[in-house]
Amino acid sequence: MAMEKSREKSSSDSIQTQSGTILHVDMDAFFVSVEQIRRPELRGLPLAVGGLGNRGVVASASYEARAYGVHSAMPSGQARRRCPEIVFLPGDHELYQEVSGRIMEILRSFTPLVEPLSVDEAFLDVSGAHRHPVEIGHLIRRRVLADEGINCAVGVAAVKFLAKLGSKLAKPTPTPEGPSPGVGVFEVPAGEERAFLAPRPVTDIWGVGPVTLAHLNRIGVATIGELAEFPLERLEQVVGKAHARHLHSLANALDPRPVVPDTAPKSMSREETFARDLHSQEELGAELVALSDSVASRLRAAGMAGRTITVKIRFNDFRTITRSRTLASAVDSGVVLAREAKQLLKAVDVAPGVRLIGVGVSELEDPDHRQLSLDDVGTPLWHDVDRAIDRIRDRFGGEAIGPGGTKAAGPGTTGWLRPN
Known part of the structure; x- marks a missing residue:
């Protein structure tokens, strides 16, 4: 005990x-959803993407088709028998990848x-x-x-x-x-x-297929809670040592696998959609300051800096434009990003009304490899300030400090401050 x-x-x-x-x-139903965007008249219909012949299989099914028991990997002929009015479309994998x-x-x-x-x-x-x-x-x-x-x-x-x-x-x-x-x-x-998992069926665990389920049923294990309490040594005798340890760990909510990005990110960005259209450079500039601060914070957390700064602007008629500038050296400072973003914004007529604005940084690299350029001469280097801000946020939370002049900081302020 x-x-x-x-x-x-x-x-x-x-x-x-x-x-x-x-x-x-x-x-949700990804292939089907993409097809319904291209062909809106198919919305609300039982729809499947997959092989058209009887030997084909369903790759994706709409929820209307799923109500008839149609699901992915089901033979197309069986899907038609379950739902005679189902509409089949061939896959367009180039579009899905895009x-x-x-x-x-x-x-x-x-x-x-x-x-x-x-x-x-x-x-x-x-x-x-x-x-x-x-x-x-x-x-x-x-x-x-x-x-x-x-x-x-x-x-x-x-x-x-x-x-x-x-x-x-x-x-x-x-x-x-x-x-x-x-x-x-x-x-x-x-x-x-563990309390959440305990009453759930063992089939919710990765690796419990029909064969493993039959083995678990024979030893009286039907729920994840029962599996978590079952002696590991006996479980190894039933399903094998490696599989038993895998199942036992997941049943106890133990899964040490980290998130591993497939490649280094090519860019980082943030954008904001407004409840009402903004029409002035001042209002939009304040938004750019907050967005730049957020992007810069994420760059530093990832140990990266970027050379190309892009501002994205979507007008009230959904027309979208971008403006970019590539710097001589990579930056990860919110102050520098905001300065460059606001310069890009100045060249745009925002009077018609802006519903969305964003800031992006690309051409990412290790900030330790950058060199001081002529652009930096006579300009404050914000490295120490940025790191101090990061330490404050790590200790007191993300809202503990922010750039002056933003909504969080209040109007008419400059520099950095802690909001009341």
Whole structure:
């Protein structure tokens, strides 16, 4: 008994001490959603993307088709028998890759730590972000919908396994009357992982297929809680040593795998959509200061700096333009980014009204490799100030200090201050 209690305490401590907050973002019926954007007349219909012949398979199905039991990997002939009125479309994978690339860039605008799993899902590590991870999840959903017209679900947890399970639980549910909306963002709170998992079926664990399920059923294990309490030594005899350890760890919410980006990010950006159109350089300049500060903070957290600064402007008629400038040396200072961004903005007539503005930095490199250029002569170097700001935020939170003149700081201020 004492040994069992010690093992339980060790598992709990391992969960609590794992660093980082992980998001799993999963598009809803991705291929179908892309096709419905291209052909809006197909919205609301039972629709599938996949092989057209009887020997083909379903790659993606709309929620209207899922209400008939149609799902991915199902033979096309079986899908037609279940839903005779289903509409089949051939896949356009070049288009799907193009849309996926834009979505992945949206995700990278929130954190450089993005690990794509496929064209329609990815893990994100947002432990360095200043916003609450659930808030980031909702922001991601709104941004993907606004920019690409596609809904997605987000799972939030301390480990990958639970984040992926969370996104599954956040999705809509197919019904004969149409899809029933899901919660959109599902969080498994830290410290509640084992209690959350305990009543769930063992099939929610990665690696529990029909064969493993049959083995677990024979030993009376139906829920994840029962699997977590089952003696590991006996489990090894049933399903093998390696598989048993994998299942036992996940059942106890232990998943040490970090988010591993596939490549170094090519750019970082932030943008803001306004509740009302902005018409003045002053208002938009204040927004650029806040956005530049956020991008610079993320650059420093990732150990990067960039040479090309881009301002994105979307007008009230949805016309979108960008203006860019490449500097002689890479920068990671919010002050410098804001200065250059506001210079780019000055060349744009904003009187018609701006609904969205953004700041991006590309041509990223290691800031330790940059050299002092002539542009820096006579200009304050903000390195020490930026690092001091980072230390304050690490200790007191992201809102503890901000650039003067922004909404958070209040009007008429300069420099850096801590808001009241």
